[in-house]
């Protein structure tokens with residue numbers, strides 16, 4: 001360990017420049033005549049696929065020449081060159097960490113294109129302008145034209161890069177009152193079926209997406225979207241479905257499957273099926289509910305004479321959109337099973353899913369050398385899931401001093417809105433109690449709280465009444481609080497994917513954000529492993545005299561290839 005005299009440096013938020021990828025986009029033409037891999041997974045333990053759902057049991061190939069109605073032209077090849085630079089921090093003197101402006105957008109991932117250039121209809125463009133969305137993000141400008149051309153897609157882009165609008169806007173271009181004018185002969189307003197089903201793994205995320213759709217539809221048409229999240233009153237949801245005849249439903253797998261099984265959700269004519277946080281939806285917990293959803297949504301019975309026998313022909317009717325910041329190979333396999341010639345859409349590239357290999361589900365040419373990455377697909381999924389502007393630190397302390405370290409960390413960074421993660425629900429109350437005893441506004445958020453309790457706490461956190469939200473994995477995915485400027489891991493996440501989703505609650509849409517992992521000495525090797533797997537520097541630090549001090553020499557970072 002370096003001594004105080006030789007190795008203490010000051011962090012002025014930003015000594016380490018973002019490491020990003022060097023990506024080359026294939027110029028290959030889209031694969032329309034393609035080989036489709038139907039399934040190859042273990043039925044009992046593997047991820048959810050057609051095989052695990054009992055629809056297909058063997059690895060199969062099928063050649064299809066079927067063309068989608070519009071051919072997608074891949075964007076011109078582009079190469080982004082980012083250099084990994086580690087600026088030496090000064091070895092003398094100590095400077096204060098700058099006060100953060102949580103809403104300052106440093107490196108927002110906005111694209112060169114405008115919304116009108118993406119082919120969105122005029123009414124939707126008007127709504128976007130009213131809501132203050134003026135420029136699309138990179139992933140939006142790449143994904144929107146692809147989805148508008150009817151392709152099944154897997155959208156992968158880092159946390160907070162705007163994936164929700166990337167799929168909502170093309171859906172709203174085709175569904176509901178903002179859609180494109182129908183071709184002459186079509187009768188507008190006649191359709192009463194549900195046209196889009198959006199599935200999310202948690203109530204909070206479901207409600208967040210639901211509100212985003214409501215907002216875009218505007219006050220006059222907000223009943224055209226219905227939430228079907230668990231924890232809410234089911235009969236009221238069923239009544240609303242009957243009365244309002246929504247075009248879009250957003251919900252959690254359990255509640256959607258439940259209402260569908262009761263015969264009160266008619267989705268056979270559904271055109272869009274979105275699986276948000278798809279890698280989470282593939283987990284064992286959701287297996288039965290997802291089975292029902294995949295079997296029923298967008299499956300028109302009798303629409304195609306081959307349909308009854310041929311699952312591929314039947315599923316041709318719905319467009320699958322799968323989304324996550326982390327895309328392990330299990331998602332790629334699932335996309336091959338459920339989609340028709342699906343495309344992998346990333347911020348600046350589109351490639352056929354067929355070209356994705358198990359060793360590299362997403363472009364891995366960036367942050368770290370491939371040799372330094374584990375071959376584990378889950379680990380690979382975490383690479384490029386982190387916003388490039390995030391800063392990562394870890395601080396070693398004893399278990400009983402963790403809350404105090406958190407308090408000092410919040411003061412040192414002058415953080416206004418903090419999410420602190422722990423692994424077990426039982427410990428959250430105690431942590432909140434200790435923080436409040438030290439004069440810091442804090443609240444706990446977890447699944448055992450009632451629906452009302454959860455939404456009240458989230459509201460208070462969003463409006464600044466609660467400074468520190470102490471929570472568990474429930475809040476790690478999707479939660480969008482723009483003001484959150486600090487994430488603290490009071491306990492280590494289980495793996496790099498979980499680290500990425502937790503970390504992604506801050507630094508959203510190019511804003512500044514800091515992630516501090518508070519750990520005990522024997523856990524430091526896990527932090528080092530996370531650092532290697534994620535390909536980002538995680539610097540050792542201390543909080544002394546109200547300042548964050550980096551305690552790790554540059555040489556150590558160089559050792560891990562950063």
Ligand SMILES: Nc1ncnc2c1ncn2[C@@H]1O[C@H](COP(=O)(O)OP(=O)(O)OP(=O)(O)O)[C@@H](O)[C@H]1O
Nearest residue numbers: 135136137159160161162163164165325478480509
């Ligand atoms: N074009 C845009 N202009 C301005 N703000 C935008 C734009 N697109 C999205 N946003 C805002 O950026 C924030 C992050 O977007 P979103 O939640 O869709 O990110 P995400 O990529 O889905 O993140 P995660 O992976 O964590 O779910 C949201 O508050 C959203 O309203």
